[in-house]
Amino acid sequence: MNAQAPIKLIDGKAAAARVLAEVSAEVRQMKAAGLAPGLAVVLVGQDPASQVYVRNKVLRAEECGIRSLEHKLPADTAEAELLQLIHTLNGDDSVNGILVQLPLPGHIDESRVLQAVSPLKDVDGFHAENVGGLSQGREVLTPCTPAGCLRLLEDTCGDLAGKHAVVIGRSNIVGKPMAALLLKAHCTVTVVHSKSANLKDLCRQADIVVAAVGRPRLVDAEWIKPGAVVIDVGINRIEEDGRSKLVGDVDFDSALAHAAAITPVPGGVGPMTIAFLMKNTLAAARLQHPAQPNLAKLPEAPCRSIS
Numbered sequence: 626m627n628a629q630a631p632i633k634l635i636d637g638k639a640a641a642a643r644v645l646a647e648v649s650a651e652v653r654q655m656k657a658a659g660l661a662p663g664l665a666v667v668l669v670g671q672d673p674a675s676q677v678y679v680r681n682k683v684l685r686a687e688e689c690g691i692r693s694l695e696h697k698l699p700a701d702t703a704e705a706e707l708l709q710l711i712h713t714l715n716g717d718d719s720v721n722g723i724l725v726q727l728p729l730p731g732h733i734d735e736s737r738v739l740q741a742v743s744p745l746k747d748v749d750g751f752h753a754e755n756v757g758g759l760s761q762g763r764e765v766l767t768p769c770t771p772a773g774c775l776r777l778l779e780d781t782c783g784d785l786a787g788k789h790a791v792v793i794g795r796s797n798i799v800g801k802p803m804a805a806l807l808l809k810a811h812c813t814v815t816v817v818h819s820k821s822a823n824l825k826d827l828c829r830q831a832d833i834v835v836a837a838v839g840r841p842r843l844v845d846a847e848w849i850k851p852g853a854v855v856i857d858v859g860i861n862r863i864e865e866d867g868r869s870k871l872v873g874d875v876d877f878d879s880a881l882a883h884a885a886a887i888t889p890v891p892g893g894v895g896p897m898t899i900a901f902l903m904k905n906t907l908a909a910a911r912l913q914h915p916a917q918p919n920l921a922k923l924p925e926a927p928c929r930s931i932s
């Protein structure tokens with residue numbers, strides 16, 4: 626990418642459709658080899674956004690031919706009851722992937738719940754075994770949003786080696802695994818966050834900016850080096866001009882002035898999160914059947930190792 630190239634909108638919906646087509650083809654091969662992959666989705670409570678995400682996950686799974694089992698629990702579910710459900714799903718051979726939708730109600734210890742999911746069925750890549758594995762270079766299940774962002778970057782830029790990537794945000798779901806994946810792709814990686822000094826100046830040095838901080842329109846043209854590629858992970862609902870709208874962490878209209886390519890919100894990273902959940906479900910099924918020769922011949926899982 627250079628500063629003279631026309632601005633390119635990174636179409637996350639189209640990219641996700643391509644990933645889902647890959648998944649559908651792999652599911653057909655898997656079924657022919659005797660394995661019908663299954664995904665269990667657990668939702669506790671009635672958070673409206675979570676209900677939409679869970680519904681979309683189940684729909685996408687069905688479209689790809691993955692069996693989905695939805696477990697909807699009331700908001701006052703005791704932690705012990707949720708842990709018992711996860712224990713049951715861990716032991717159910719027809720379930721290859723387990724996803725617990727976040728956030729959980731406040732009375733439940735999120736970390737304890739995520740640790741209860743078998744690392745081999747952890748399609749979110751949130752278990753400490755997988756988190757540690759990602760930073761150590763072992764083949765592990767990788768969080769869906771960063772995996773989706775990496776695919777968008779590779780599709781847009783090709784080889785990422787040597788590029789300076791700035792990740793804004795240090796969450797366990799996006800910022801930290803994103804940094805690990807960009808290191809694996811041989812980028813120079815800087816992670817900045819709310820306590821960083823000179824946030825804007827650091828960001829202005831980046832060839833690649835990944836914004837995942839949860840602050841509506843924080844990043845504008847002044848933060849972006851001309852020719853940089855911008856990935857906006859933020860999904861913030863705001864009231865503006867008397868109506869509710871979704872905006873990212875990047876001020877899209879302003880950043881367009883400098884960016885070579887940029888993801889919109891909605892329609893950028895979000896659809897890739899769900900597409901990579903489907904990829905991870907197949908990767909988990911393969912991990913659980915290492916001795917199945919027909920499955921071993923299938924295309925590579927999206928597990929990534931770091932060197």
Ligand SMILES: Nc1nc2c(c(=O)[nH]1)N[C@@H](CN(C=O)c1ccc(C(=O)N[C@@H](CCC(=O)O)C(=O)O)cc1)CN2
Binds near residue numbers: 728895896
């Ligand atoms: N267990 C998990 N919980 C949560 C995750 C996760 O990866 N695993 N990530 C987010 C929510 N999320 C998936 O669960 C998610 C967020 C947004 C989208 C999406 O497609 N967004 C659309 C806009 C949707 C809208 O209109 O509200 C877009 O950006 O185009 C998909 C998945 C937190 N919890």
